[in-house]
Amino acid sequence: MSGETRYATITPPAEAAASPTVGQGSQFVGLYARELLRTFRNPWVLVITIVQPFMWLAFFGNSFAAVPLSELEELLHIQIQSYIQFLLPGVLATSMLTVGMFGSMSTIQDKRFGYMKRILLTPTRRATIYLAKALGSASRGLVQIPVMIAAALVFGVRFNGDPLLWAAWVLSLALLGFGFSCMFLAVTSSSTDWQTPGVISNFITMPLMFASGALFPSVNFPEWMRVISEWNPVGYTALFGRGIVVQGVAHWDYLGYVAIFAALMVIVGTLVASRYLKAE
Amino acid sequence: MLADHSADAIWAHDLTKVYGKLTAVDHVDMEVPSGGVFGLLGPNGAGKTTIIKLLTGLTDLSDGAAVVAGYDVRKHPMQVKQRIGWVAAEVILDDDFSAIENLWLQAKLQRLPEWRPRAEQLLQYFDLTSREKDKVSTFSTGMRKKLEIALALLHQPSVIFMDEPTIGLDPGTRRMLWELITGVNREFGVTVLLTSHYIEEADALCNQIAIIDHGKFVATGSPSELKSKVRGDFIELDTTDRVTEAILGSIPGVSEVRTQGKTWVLRTTSAEEVLPRLLSHIDPKDIRRINVERPSLETVFLDLTGRKIDEDNGEVHDYRKFYATVRRARQ
Numbered sequence: 001m002s003g004e005t006r007y008a009t010i011t012p013p014a015e016a017a018a019s020p021t022v023g024q025g026s027q028f029v030g031l032y033a034r035e036l037l038r039t040f041r042n043p044w045v046l047v048i049t050i051v052q053p054f055m056w057l058a059f060f061g062n063s064f065a066a067v068p069l070s071e072l073e074e075l076l077h078i079q080i081q082s083y084i085q086f087l088l089p090g091v092l093a094t095s096m097l098t099v100g101m102f103g104s105m106s107t108i109q110d111k112r113f114g115y116m117k118r119i120l121l122t123p124t125r126r127a128t129i130y131l132a133k134a135l136g137s138a139s140r141g142l143v144q145i146p147v148m149i150a151a152a153l154v155f156g157v158r159f160n161g162d163p164l165l166w167a168a169w170v171l172s173l174a175l176l177g178f179g180f181s182c183m184f185l186a187v188t189s190s191s192t193d194w195q196t197p198g199v200i201s202n203f204i205t206m207p208l209m210f211a212s213g214a215l216f217p218s219v220n221f222p223e224w225m226r227v228i229s230e231w232n233p234v235g236y237t238a239l240f241g242r243g244i245v246v247q248g249v250a251h252w253d254y255l256g257y258v259a260i261f262a263a264l265m266v267i268v269g270t271l272v273a274s275r276y277l278k279a280e
Numbered sequence: 281m282l283a284d285h286s287a288d289a290i291w292a293h294d295l296t297k298v299y300g301k302l303t304a305v306d307h308v309d310m311e312v313p314s315g316g317v318f319g320l321l322g323p324n325g326a327g328k329t330t331i332i333k334l335l336t337g338l339t340d341l342s343d344g345a346a347v348v349a350g351y352d353v354r355k356h357p358m359q360v361k362q363r364i365g366w367v368a369a370e371v372i373l374d375d376d377f378s379a380i381e382n383l384w385l386q387a388k389l390q391r392l393p394e395w396r397p398r399a400e401q402l403l404q405y406f407d408l409t410s411r412e413k414d415k416v417s418t419f420s421t422g423m424r425k426k427l428e429i430a431l432a433l434l435h436q437p438s439v440i441f442m443d444e445p446t447i448g449l450d451p452g453t454r455r456m457l458w459e460l461i462t463g464v465n466r467e468f469g470v471t472v473l474l475t476s477h478y479i480e481e482a483d484a485l486c487n488q489i490a491i492i493d494h495g496k497f498v499a500t501g502s503p504s505e506l507k508s509k510v511r512g513d514f515i516e517l518d519t520t521d522r523v524t525e526a527i528l529g530s531i532p533g534v535s536e537v538r539t540q541g542k543t544w545v546l547r548t549t550s551a552e553e554v555l556p557r558l559l560s561h562i563d564p565k566d567i568r569r570i571n572v573e574r575p576s577l578e579t580v581f582l583d584l585t586g587r588k589i590d591e592d593n594g595e596v597h598d599y600r601k602f603y604a605t606v607r608r609a610r611q
């Protein structure tokens with residue numbers, strides 16, 4: 001600067017006494033409500049979330065309709081009423097894989113439209129934004145549960161299990177959806193490209209969908225697929241749900257496994273996002 | 281003067297931002313007293329938006345320090361953000377939400393339990409009450425801009441940042457916004473820091489201006505102080521090849537001859553005295569165009585940098601082009 005300017009006082013002004021840390025509850029509520037409102041006001045998001053798993057039941061679920069039940073039971077190693085009954089918990093578990101993708105896409109939209117800057121220019125931490133997004137997309141995934149169960153009833157399936165166990169099943173699905181949302185959002189936290197969520201989704205969906213007990217029992221798998229399925233939270237959620245829905249028994253250790261998965265994802269994801277979540 | 285700068289809304293020393301090899305903001309010192317309208321005036325790419333990002337904590341400082349609304353941006357970014365408002369160049373709202381819902385969300389983000397009366401008051405002030413329940417996507421650009429300013433004022437900030445507040449607006453809306461900005465500064469008692477590359481805008485709105493070029497402040501002061509820094513008038517001249525620098529330099533009263541593209545730029549003691557002499561030294565047939573630049577912020581910039589603020593080619597003057605660019609960015 002030129003010598004004549006009188007600015008450039010080197011001593012900074014005395015700083016005001018810093019108030020205690022700024023709470024995040026209000027911001028979280030606002031952002032989470034925004035996610036829900038955006039979802040439920042957009043009919044297309046709902047249509048996609050509901051139609052996709054319904055198609056699975058209608059087409060995939062009926063592909064063994066002509067096979068005698070005894071043969072099917074031998075192949076699946078379980079006593080069932082129909083393949084749809086076997087499949088329902090698996091399809092619901094599988095569909096939790098995609099909810100994270102929608103969460104990522106809406107985050108990238110917020111970056112592109114500049115809305116992320118608007119949020120970050122208020123006393124809102126990156127972790128708060130991240131958690132609201134993750135919970136928002138997991139909640140969106142849960143919409144599928146009642147719709148699917150109704151659809152299965154329409155297809156003539158009758159279910160076992162008492163309401164408390166069913167609540168535990170819903171919890172396992174919620175945990176799975178939340179875990180995958182956390183994972184997706186953490187991986188795409190620095191991305192601004194529309195394509196990224198789709199690409200990642202393609203990479204993880206197939207292996208996690210098929211290398212699990214969600215659609216077929218893993219006893220028929222080759223060794224390498226069985227190794228994946230032993231680590232795969234989708235499989236544990238499917239088996240937990242199937243135990244409740246088909247046999248009326250809860251394998252609590254499976255629920256515990258899914259809970260650990262969700263906890264791990266939310267901890268690691270929050271750390272990643274609070275560092276790498278980009279404004280634009 | 282300005283010995284007690286603890287009352288400053290913004291204070292920065294050696295403010296610097298480096299992007300790879302580019303130093304977008306280069307060791308800038310600034311001091312903005314409370315209550316005024318401070319303008320950052322400079323061409324596209326000068327570093328204006330980056331300065332706002334640094335002062336609002338949206339991006340990390342590469343060097344230096346800044347205190348905004350009483351808090352250190354590095355140490356207490358959350359406290360800074362509770363006390364500042366921000367209006368983006370490109371109008372950022374949630375298009376799927378109504379005006380009142382946008383205000384509600386902003387209130388949530390700013391942790392305001394009692395937001396409704398203030399929101400209603402702002403809607404009234406900005407003449408948006410009748411549209412408060414309408415989706416923002418149905419709003420005109422001027423209305424969107426007004427709502428954005430209302431969002432920025434909702435939590436009663438002490439400083440408000442406006443990045444190119446009238447870029448891409450038609451002249452009518454621009455006039456309306458000028459009045460609003462002055463009104464907001466006066467009636468809400470909020471310090472305004474705005475950026476602009478429109479000379480008239482900075483001149484009309486700001487009581488302090490920093491002229492910025494290539495990330496550095498080249499001059500600071502009130503508009504009249506800045507104008508008094510340039511002596512004499514500039515004459516811009518387009519001519520045929522027969523006119524040379526030597527001829528122009530020999531005219532009494534011409535103190536400097538520069539070229540800007542194919543245009544001659546003459547610094548003169550006074551245009552009234554030099555113009556007649558010019559016409560007697562040069563065959564009028566050789567002159568294609570003459571333009572006199574009176575002392576203005578434009579000549580200040582011209583004087584300091586040898587260029588005009590508006591000249592750069594990448595400039596988007598047309599608001600349709602501007603919004604087309606914004607739309608492309610969103611695809």
Ligand SMILES: Nc1ncnc2c1ncn2[C@@H]1O[C@H](COP(=O)(O)OP(=O)(O)O)[C@@H](O)[C@H]1O
Nearest residue numbers: 299302304322323324325326327328329330331
């Ligand atoms: N995120 C970024 N990465 C790299 N360069 C950037 C980034 N943001 C801005 N720049 C560069 O910094 C310079 C100043 O940009 P900016 O502050 O936007 O200018 P202005 O707002 O005055 O038009 C420009 O050359 C621009 O290209």
Ligand SMILES: [Mg+2]
Nearest residue numbers: 328329443444
């Ligand atoms: Mg800019």
